[in-house]
Amino acid sequence: SNETLDDYTNVDVCVIGGGFTGVSSAINLSKKGYSVALCEARQIGWGASGRNGGQLGIGMRKDQNTIETTLGFDHARELWNLGLESVTECINLIKENNIACGLQKGLLDAGYFAKDKEDFLFKIEHMQKNYNFEGYEFINQKQIKEEINCKLYSSGLLNNFSYHLNPLKFLIGLARLLIKYKVKVYENTPVTNIVEAGDNVKIYSNKKIIKANKVVVGCNGYLDKLLGKINNNFMPINNYMIATEPLGEKTAGDIIKNNYAICDTRFIIDYYRFSEDWRMIFGGGETYSSKFLNNSKNFVLNRMYKVFPMLKGYKIEYSWGGTLAVTVNRLPDFGTLMNNKLLYAQGYSGHGLSLSTFAGKLIAEKIDGFNERFDLFSKINHLSIPGGSLVRRPIYSTAIFYYKLRDLLF
Template identity: 40%
Template structure:
């Protein structure tokens, strides 16, 4: 997929850490090989090395190059589906287990930041806003369910009148505020965790694209342009960048492109006038808008997607209409940065966890919910390797259908589906 130049990418310009990672060459045997230098990969390397495994991570570009270093930075409890939907699908007992894992994922991010003093501007609070009146009713029911049946008191429902005092937008009908959630600088968090993985003993290699994966006896052979790795276990943490590397699981996900802009610095007074309490915001549209303030008082706003191999020629003007729908008062505000990245979604928007042939662990398709869940994935994978697979199996037990037509026909089907949901966003109640 096309990528945005660093000069257009706010996170690159405000990155506070540098990695020192060689290109992999030669031959090496390891306990655990990890493909992908995003949060799934670096968390797998960190937890594997902490458990005493000889770990090698191979990244085709640079650590944090993909969605892990480009996203909206929101760290949210819960799965991509609400708990009522999960209960209807898998039953209350399993839904409670999925909820607990989602809580664990947020707590893990916060614990790692504290333990390793990762400077990534973590700030508490996410406000989920209702784009339609029916969404507000669903949010109110969700908060009631969480408070009553899950003993979760860190969230509360926000009526429309109160919401207007918190968020200077005329577009929303209510919301739910979660203060256990938060937001951060995702690239700095990814790099900080990668450095912790190195300090724990993992070897991280950049510019080391994997060309082939083969099972050879009870081992896995991983081939790059400059070397060969033989591993006992393998983690596929490629997500939206998997391509054709491992066809067995490629049809479970759909790579899509998402886009973000930042305004010029607005100053603290205007920033607080837009988002009073400095929480992150994500709305209930099917193709969501998500936004927050940066430490230097810029509005960072994500909106719009496409499904091709090319990004829009002018990302700032591509995202601007989505931003102005929410904040029309910013019509004359300059946008300084605009960038895109590729993430992966699944058909049901729940992440895809799978162990293939008892040796290859896959975690992908976070569907925009990946900062916390991808970090947790690395821990769950290593627990499974160590003979404690309960958490990984809970995530893997949720069925992930293959896109109709696999990788060949998934794009036309997705575009048709997204058109349907965009019309529902526009005209539904």
């Protein structure tokens, strides 16, 4: 967008952040007739939305039985239904708007530990019995070795209701709708302050002001101090990815037989898939400092070679990283401030492709006076990660160190 902010702009809603949360909020609000301005500090898709692994999964980051223990069965079931709808919503958006983003069906959890078999079988039965859900399929030891050409896994759980896709192409497809629905898009426009002013809110980008009735904040891992202590509700984590040169369909099929996206069961996961042009897109490895790794390519490469030593001869053509927001309970963090004039959604904990797109729909419903579905998320309590960022990063790193060790030992 070439739009630059005037000294003073007036809209119904100002959306901050040009990822899936912000773009989807802007589309859904403008469809309902609100005038909308979207401010993005860099470019649309610059954040995690344009950099992620493209795994479009149902449910939440945690299993249903864990969520039931935390929130009770009824609330957990409502979240499960929203999680299913979030994927359907993405598929409908892709189909209705002819977004060419390499959509493929199937997500396979690859069991790294012997005990995963038991967990997978429990999950299948639990979901059949309590949720009437038949979309999971157990993959035994022989089958997993046929599905993935790798010695590390001993069982699997195939999810036929989840997909994978090229996330940047999906986001660009959605961003085209911003033009269709006449959203004013201001890129390179960092919001520096948000101030409640009577019945309105004033949003500052340096000296320029947007006056709005409502403001939506979708900055996720890049939120920083914009909402004061709200960024204590999650830990910003950097995760890294690489892409090989195109391997061709035959070689790709020898590595992942049915072109599923794969995710392993370790705490620090490996996740990977083939792109539309048959590049291996491999993600894995996290850092918790405020600085990005300089040498992230080798960091991820070492993980990939452990899984697929046969990829050693191929060139790595791209490497990148992004920041995501992880909450303690791994459930998204929705909320309001300034007497409901400010709404935010964040903390998708690595499961945000579908949920952040869907968050935009729930935010628009809430602004339109239909609170119920937004509130199913906003009523979830989140533990604040203690201390300022200087303190909490080391605390979190130490906690993670324990889990990393567990990945290695068991």
